[in-house]
Amino acid sequence: MSVRLLEVSGLSKRFGGVVALKNVDGHSVAGETLGMIGPNGSGKTTFVNMVSGHIRPDSGTLGFAGIDIAGSTPHQLAEIGLCRTYQAVRVFSALPVRQNIDNARLLLSHRGLDSAELGELTEWLRLDTRLDVDAGSLTLFEQRRLELLMRLVLKPRLIMLDEPVGGLAVTEVTEMIQLLKELRARCSIFVIEHTMRVIRELADRVMVLIAGEKVADGPPADILRNKRVIDEYLGTRHA
Ligand SMILES: Nc1ncnc2c1ncn2[C@@H]1O[C@H](COP(=O)(O)OP(=O)(O)OP(=O)(O)O)[C@@H](O)[C@H]1O
Ligand SMILES: [Mg+2]
Numbered sequence: 001m002s003v004r005l006l007e008v009s010g011l012s013k014r015f016g017g018v019v020a021l022k023n024v025d026g027h028s029v030a031g032e033t034l035g036m037i038g039p040n041g042s043g044k045t046t047f048v049n050m051v052s053g054h055i056r057p058d059s060g061t062l063g064f065a066g067i068d069i070a071g072s073t074p075h076q077l078a079e080i081g082l083c084r085t086y087q088a089v090r091v092f093s094a095l096p097v098r099q100n101i102d103n104a105r106l107l108l109s110h111r112g113l114d115s116a117e118l119g120e121l122t123e124w125l126r127l128d129t130r131l132d133v134d135a136g137s138l139t140l141f142e143q144r145r146l147e148l149l150m151r152l153v154l155k156p157r158l159i160m161l162d163e164p165v166g167g168l169a170v171t172e173v174t175e176m177i178q179l180l181k182e183l184r185a186r187c188s189i190f191v192i193e194h195t196m197r198v199i200r201e202l203a204d205r206v207m208v209l210i211a212g213e214k215v216a217d218g219p220p221a222d223i224l225r226n227k228r229v230i231d232e233y234l235g236t237r238h239a
Helices: 044-051 074-079 097-106 115-124 140-152 170-183 196-202 227-238
Strands: 004-015 018-029 033-037 059-064 082-084 158-162 188-192 205-210 213-218
Touching: 004 044, 018 044, 018 188, 018 205, 018 213, 033 044, 033 196, 044 059, 044 082, 044 158, 044 188, 074 082, 097 140, 115 140, 140 158, 140 170, 170 188, 170 196, 188 196, 205 227, 213 227
Parallel strands: 033 188, 033 205, 082 158, 158 188
Antiparallel strands: 004 018, 004 059, 205 213
């Protein structure tokens, strides 16, 4: 039987007069790569912000691996294996890569990586030659890889990625997709993207948000042919 990781129901959030999310249900299972797509402002980042403990929902339930995580802090969630990256990459720009990694490891009180595991991850993300460079001097692609490393040192069971190829050049997108394919062997993935290559090549299933509501949930091949998704999202982007 498949093990449920994420379990969300009736999630709603308003910012003043803006309804960012309206009664959204969703789940993910262990081993799955779950995609999320939808127009700008449709509530995707808000969804991740609530699941990852950055903002409180107005209503709804949040579960992870059978645990009620409502009100949990990002730190507490890291401890149980849930973490996220940011749409606008967040690293400590003024600190060397090495120090960024050390800071990230401090978040965890147990299950730390040993140095061989850390070395392997650092090489895999091709940051082993960049350890003494300030993170702010890295390219965006390198910063995105560093942010990924800063979460993977927490040994997540589920990592939530908010537009991991945002701002990258086409060849870098191809490389990132390859890395994320390899990442699937390490943990379950939730990925928000506007780049449909990422969704087509990586996602086992896709949730679609439009104006804060979940309008579809299914295999990418079906979702990318869905009339409403094309009319209200995909079609408008290429018009
Ligand atoms: N902290 C906030 N305060 C006020 N309004 C917010 C806040 N965060 C999000 N919103 C609003 O909520 C709505 C959903 O925003 P959200 O960032 O979740 O969209 P998104 O789907 O991630 O969009 P994008 O694809 O552009 O990243 C938008 O109207 C946005 O302006
Ligand atoms: Mg967003």
